Amino acid sequence: MRIREVPFYRLRLNQGEINSVVETLRSGWLTTGKTAHEFEQEFADYVGAKHALAVNSCTAALHLSLLASGIGSEHEVITTPYTFVATTETIIQTGAKVVFVDTERDSFNIDLNQIPAAITERTRAIVPVHIAGLPIDLRKIESLRRKYKLTVIHDGAHALGATNNGKPVGSTADFSCFSFYATKNLTTGEGGMITTNSRRHCDNLRVLSLHGMSRDAWKRYSGRGSWKYQILQLGYKYNLSDINAALGLMQLRRFEQIQKQRRRLAEMYHHYLAEIDELVLPFEPDGTTHAWHLYIVKLRNGGEQRRNEIIEKLRSLGVGTSVHFIPLYLQPYYKKHYHYTRRDLPNSYAHYKSVITLPFYVDLKEDEIKYVAECFKKVFARDSRIVR
Numbered sequence: 001m002r003i004r005e006v007p008f009y010r011l012r013l014n015q016g017e018i019n020s021v022v023e024t025l026r027s028g029w030l031t032t033g034k035t036a037h038e039f040e041q042e043f044a045d046y047v048g049a050k051h052a053l054a055v056n057s058c059t060a061a062l063h064l065s066l067l068a069s070g071i072g073s074e075h076e077v078i079t080t081p082y083t084f085v086a087t088t089e090t091i092i093q094t095g096a097k098v099v100f101v102d103t104e105r106d107s108f109n110i111d112l113n114q115i116p117a118a119i120t121e122r123t124r125a126i127v128p129v130h131i132a133g134l135p136i137d138l139r140k141i142e143s144l145r146r147k148y149k150l151t152v153i154h155d156g157a158h159a160l161g162a163t164n165n166g167k168p169v170g171s172t173a174d175f176s177c178f179s180f181y182a183t184k185n186l187t188t189g190e191g192g193m194i195t196t197n198s199r200r201h202c203d204n205l206r207v208l209s210l211h212g213m214s215r216d217a218w219k220r221y222s223g224r225g226s227w228k229y230q231i232l233q234l235g236y237k238y239n240l241s242d243i244n245a246a247l248g249l250m251q252l253r254r255f256e257q258i259q260k261q262r263r264r265l266a267e268m269y270h271h272y273l274a275e276i277d278e279l280v281l282p283f284e285p286d287g288t289t290h291a292w293h294l295y296i297v298k299l300r301n302g303g304e305q306r307r308n309e310i311i312e313k314l315r316s317l318g319v320g321t322s323v324h325f326i327p328l329y330l331q332p333y334y335k336k337h338y339h340y341t342r343r344d345l346p347n348s349y350a351h352y353k354s355v356i357t358l359p360f361y362v363d364l365k366e367d368e369i370k371y372v373a374e375c376f377k378k379v380f381a382r383d384s385r386i387v388r
């Protein structure tokens with residue numbers, strides 16, 4: 001088969017996954033019920049957390065975790081600018097102020113060593129993101145949490161399956177948030193999960209996720225519930241339906257297989273791209289398990305214009321790519337309300353101007369990976385108009 005096109009993303013569900021959704025549709029119970037609860041339990045077991053709450057997105061998971069931590073307008077929350085906007089918009093929605101700390105030079109993750117200098121008496125929490133699936137140092141963040149008495153809310157949207165020093169992302173304090181958006185390693189179409197080791201937090205999150213109501217609709221509408229409920233708090237409508245949970249449960253039960261395949265694909269990319277000197281490839285440091293959510297390469301000689309031209313060349317050869325991430329301080333909203341510049345956060349800007357995210361999904365074929373590598377070679381070899 002001659003490859004002419006490699007799309008940036010492609011999803012294929014298996015028959016078992018499709019059947020489980022159809023069974024849920026036939027069961028007569030569509031909203032949050034026993035399938036969502038089963039998904040929560042198996043998910044908590046998988047990441048090694050005591051409790052889990054299923055919600056309808058990772059954005060909702062982050063928002064609820066911040067609210068359950070008591071974060072509001074008098075607080076500052078430290079996070080990275082090198083992330084998807086859900087990480088910061090939820091902080092701002094609580095009324096708190098976002099404080100950006102730059103990434104490391106050699107990884108896309110927040111530089112934990114720069115956090116102490118950003119802490120003030122208003123700092124209440126840190127939201128680290130495990131970019132592309134590479135986990136941050138969980139022991140280091142734990143020592144910052146203890147030393148400065150801060151809440152840690154992990155944005156684990158990329159990091160299901162990642163471990164650091166033997167600990168899975170999701171197993172540590174205080175909260176960890178996961179995404180089951182269509183392109184994530186485990187998907188429910190739309191969906192998310194919060195894990196925590198605190199029963200009190202989990203009970204509180206559950207109440208917040210369903211209108212601040214004292215008992216959930218599942219119990220209310222099943223034979224075991226009653227009509228009576230109380231509104232305990234100002235709540236939200238963030239629960240996950242059983243339709244989504246049915247898909248999530250099936251994906252979770254073959255997640256080890258999914259991750260094995262993603263690891264194989266990452267190794268194939270390493271292999272076929274190794275000889276291209278212009279590219280810096282992602283790696284897995286000792287003591288970590290990379291979750292391989294994204295495969296992001298860096299140009300050794302980056303520059304926005306050159307990078308953009310290469311993306312265009314690849315597109316003309318049929319290869320779909322993307323850029324993860326545009327640092328948030330470059331976005332109009334953040335320029336208007338915050339006043340960070342690329343000079344304040346140079347590492348994240350240096351990453352931004354050199355990165356290209358490659359097609360990376362379970363259904364990707366070895367021939368397609370070879371094709372992507374060939375296209376890179378063609379682009380670097382033939383096009384002398386691309387400024388070096």
Ligand SMILES: *Cc1c(COP(=O)(O)O)cnc(C)c1O
Pocket residue numbers: 056057058059060083084086087129155157158178179180181191192
């Ligand atoms: C996908 C993503 C989110 C948001 O996930 P949703 O489930 O779509 O709300 C949050 N943070 C990061 C880093 C993401 O990539």
